[in-house]
Amino acid sequence: MAKQIKLEPIDHEVSIKTNENLLSMLLQQELNVNWKCGGRGCCATCHVYIQTGTESLSPKNKRELKTLALISNCQENSRLACQARVLGEGIVVELPQGMYLSEIENLDTLIGRKVQQPILNPLNGSVLVEGGMVITRSLVNQLKEALVQIDHLLTRT
Missing domain, CATH: 3.90.105 (Molybdopterin biosynthesis moea protein, domain 2)
Known part of the structure; x- marks a missing residue:
């Protein structure tokens, strides 16, 4: 079943399948998102912020927590798009500037x-x-x- 996700600051709404990770959706939208480690959660090139809906994503695993600890602009709502799987509704993803x-x-x-x-x-x-x-x-x-x-x-x- 498809879920709707809002992307900020570009004010764009997209569909994503349940249990699909955010990275695959961002790549399908042809957004300028890197994934240097191949989606293994080892780099921060797919780092995003979750404005709302963190409870609608899979929990952070050990690898993601370790990588996020290295990010200087990491916040409580930071996620690696390659590791965050969509489980529910109401997710708003903020793409980093730069x-x-x-x-x-x-x-x-x-x-x-x-x-x-x-x-x-x-x-x-x-x-x-x-x-x-x-x-x-x-x-x-x-x-x-x-x-x-x-x-x-x-x-x-």
Whole structure:
């Protein structure tokens, strides 16, 4: 049986099957959501906030709790979309603002440009570059180093 879920801040309502995880629904909507670990709950690239309806989702498992503990912008209503299965109605999902560092194909193209939205660390959701900042070569080098560290950590998990 299908359930209705509301997505914020885009004010969009979608259907999802009972026991399906939030990530599969977000991917079906062609939203810009990463899932670097393949949906195993090891990274934070599918991190979302649940505005209402937490009781209508599956409980957080040990892996999800461990990963959420690493997220700097984690809140009580934080969930990993790959681990949260829909059980009931009344769920409102808030998508985090910003884009993940791992989504940027060529960092060098950012040099001299102003970032429109924050650039986030895909492992912990921390803001690496604030929105409105101009990207310098030294900042790009720092971001490239962060990407190497992120890839190294993901291959170890």
